[in-house]
Amino acid sequence: QTLYMLAGINSLGKHIGLETAKISSACFEDIKLNALMATAPKNTGRVPTIGASEVLPQIRNGFEFIFKHKTVIFEAVESVLVGSLKEIKQMSWKEFTEYGYKKYLPPEAFDLGIEVLGYSVNEDELFKKRRKNKDLFFLFNVLQGALQVIVGSTMARRMGELVELDPFEALLPKGIDPECSPSTDFNLVFDNRKSGIAYGGEIVREQLSRPILNRVASIIYQWQKFNLRVSQQGLLKNLNEVGLFTSLSSQTVAFKEGNTESFIDNFDAFCDYFETRSYADENGVTRRLYI
Numbered sequence: 051q052t053l054y055m056l057a058g059i060n061s062l063g064k065h066i067g068l069e070t071a072k073i074s075s076a077c078f079e080d081i082k083l084n085a086l087m088a089t090a091p092k093n094t095g096r097v098p099t100i101g102a103s104e105v106l107p108q109i110r111n112g113f114e115f116i117f118k119h120k121t122v123i124f125e126a127v128e129s130v131l132v133g134s135l136k137e138i139k140q141m142s143w144k145e146f147t148e149y150g151y152k153k154y155l156p157p158e159a160f161d162l163g164i165e166v167l168g169y170s171v172n173e174d175e176l177f178k179k180r181r182k183n184k185d186l187f188f189l190f191n192v193l194q195g196a197l198q199v200i201v202g203s204t205m206a207r208r209m210g211e212l213v214e215l216d217p218f219e220a221l222l223p224k225g226i227d228p229e230c231s232p233s234t235d236f237n238l239v240f241d242n243r244k245s246g247i248a249y250g251g252e253i254v255r256e257q258l259s260r261p262i263l264n265r266v267a268s269i270i271y272q273w274q275k276f277n278l279r280v281s282q283q284g285l286l287k288n289l290n291e292v293g294l295f296t297s298l299s300s301q302t303v304a305f306k307e308g309n310t311e312s313f314i315d316n317f318d319a320f321c322d323y324f325e326t327r328s329y330a331d332e333n334g335v336t337r338r339l340y341i
Contacts, residue, residue: 100341104327108341109203111324112196116269119162120193124276126159127190127298130167131285134303147303159186168300177322187298188319194295195320197269198313199341201238204266211240213309215294217277217286221267222259228268236267270294280305317341 133154137146147167155164163183169176180188202212215238221228222237237259262270273294277286286292286305296305297312297319306312317340327339 100339104339105199105203105341108199108320108324108326112199112320115196116193116200119189120269120272122156122158122162123186123189123193126155126164126186128276128280128283128285129154129156130186131280131303132283135284138303143303147300151303155186162189164189166300167303168298181323181325187300188323191297191316191319192323194297194312195316195318195323197273198295198316199320200266201262201270204263205238205260207238207240207260208243209310209313210243212295213293213313214241215239217281217289217292217294217296218274220270220274220294221262227271228264229271232264234264236262236264238262238267238270 130151133151134146137150141150151167164186165184166186168187169179169185173179179185183189198212201207202209205212220239222239223234226234226236228234228236238261239257239259242256242258277292277294277296280286281289286296288307291307291309292305293309293313295309295313295316297315298304299306306315321338321340325338326341328336329339331337
């Protein structure tokens, strides 16, 4: 799967202005384009490998969504959650979620199309409304899923390693904005899931750091700043259970607990928003291809 991604990453990077590592084309001389773009066969008992034709367009969607909407979504979510701490003491939860939150939305949020904090799962034409940017908390989860797709695809790390990324210090060197340091090489810091020893009732894993694209590091740095702000305002609970990627619940008007659940929720939101390819399973049931 990593090879599938590397084969197309340079052309994608050039298209969107993304820095890419210099990989010799000789590495790919024996690889046929048809094989790269085709869906890889599924081995018995294994999850099918997703081909480049499925993943590369979603990397582009992820970058574009982040660049277009990150600022307004972060601002709207932070403002609403901070406001909820005060307002829910003065009005009912129902009143706040139906109309009280609106005074905390910046004008850009209304321009984006936001009309609700979150729809019920029983809402008519739920996903059509969500794709029109009406659901704020859903958009936040799509935003998180966008970065998950980008980091997972460009770094080729296991889900568990991404789930456990530190919410405030996932990059080396620390405390430097990659946007302001284009000549600095940055690394992603994570716990190696293929390592670990039991010590004092806990699993202690080897910590690794691997080179990461400067543009991706810059986005992660902005995520860290957001996490730090909401943490300082008391919006992130149980920090030992919080990772770089978070998700929101409109039922509690708060961040969800549980990294793995949030991670999967964000992937689902991203794939539903961008309508990744659907297919008929062995029983003839139409299902969506979730990355």
